Amino acid sequence: PMEAKVRGTYSIVWEDSEYGVMRFLGLRNTCSEPDGLAFNDWIPTDAASWSVLDAVKNRHNATR
Secondary structure (H helix, E strand, C coil), X not given: CCXXXXXXXXXXXXXXXXCEEEEEEEEEEEEECCCCEEEEEEEECCHHHHHHHHHXXXXXXXXX
């Protein structure tokens, strides 16, 4: 059998000073328990958060 892995979810609220609040669901999955390594994925929870995220990404890409 596979050994147990630490998995969990958590809420993230991030406010960009120009575009406003983004809300995410964080997903944590262990990739190497002995080394203490884990994947943390942030998934926008609503359409408004996707819109703010797109605006922030566009701003970042414009300054590159």
